[in-house]
Amino acid sequence: MTKEAEQISNFFGITAALLFITGNAYYPAKLAAKNFRPWSPETALFFKRYLKVHIMLNLAALMAVTVHGHYAEERNVLLSGCFVATVWLTIAGALMHYRVVPGMQRQLRLLHTQQVLFVVWIVLIVAGHASL
Numbered sequence: 001m002t003k004e005a006e007q008i009s010n011f012f013g014i015t016a017a018l019l020f021i022t023g024n025a026y027y028p029a030k031l032a033a034k035n036f037r038p039w040s041p042e043t044a045l046f047f048k049r050y051l052k053v054h055i056m057l058n059l060a061a062l063m064a065v066t067v068h069g070h071y072a073e074e075r076n077v078l079l080s081g082c083f084v085a086t087v088w089l090t091i092a093g094a095l096m097h098y099r100v101v102p103g104m105q106r107q108l109r110l111l112h113t114q115q116v117l118f119v120v121w122i123v124l125i126v127a128g129h130a131s132l
């Protein structure tokens with residue numbers, strides 16, 4: 001693997017990480033805000049706007065992580081699984097948001113917003129890199 005490939009991979013890895021963190025802070029923020037219901041109109045508007053940010057940043061992060069993984073010099077089953085989980089979360093999120101299959105909204109929401117899946121996804125990222 002050339003030095004350039006490694007630099008490209010590292011750059012996109014850091015970019016993906018920053019995008020994922022900013023985009024998905026949506027989740028803990030919303031969990032915390034659920035304790036303070038009913039929301040003021042400002043808070044409701046904030047989360048409506050943050051959902052758009054969540055979507056845009058996660059879509060951009062998926063592109064970044066694809067380049068990152070493509071140019072990465074090593075991989076393992078955890079990181080491959082992590083990539084599959086990322087693609088799956090994105091597809092489920094997009095299908096839900098754009099109401100592609102109207103009859104499946106409930107199932108998609110359940111799959112996409114599940115805490116277990118979110119935790120597994122983070123464990124795969126961390127454990128995958130730690131065991132390289």
Ligand code: HEM
Pocket residue numbers: 009010011013014016017020065068069070072073074075076079080082083086125129132
């Ligand atoms: C979903 C999210 C992922 C995120 C947020 C992420 C993020 C990162 C970051 C920030 C680095 C450190 C870059 C640096 O040293 O400057 C890194 C390194 C690396 N990543 Fe990822 N990555 C992800 C997925 C993957 C996948 C799917 C693969 C493999 C196909 C992969 C393979 C690697 C490799 C080989 C390194 C270099 C490790 C080393 O320098 O020892 N990553 N990643």
Ligand code: HEM
Pocket residue numbers: 024026027030031051054055058059086089090091093094095096097109112113114118121
């Ligand atoms: C790896 C990427 C992603 C992760 C880890 C992720 C994770 C999550 C989580 C944990 C929630 C629940 C937040 C809550 O309690 O309200 C959520 C909500 C949501 N996500 Fe994602 N998401 C990702 C990408 C996307 C993408 C790409 C889209 C759309 C194209 C999307 C659309 C949505 C929508 C519409 C909701 C709101 C569901 C509701 O109405 O409560 N997500 N996401």
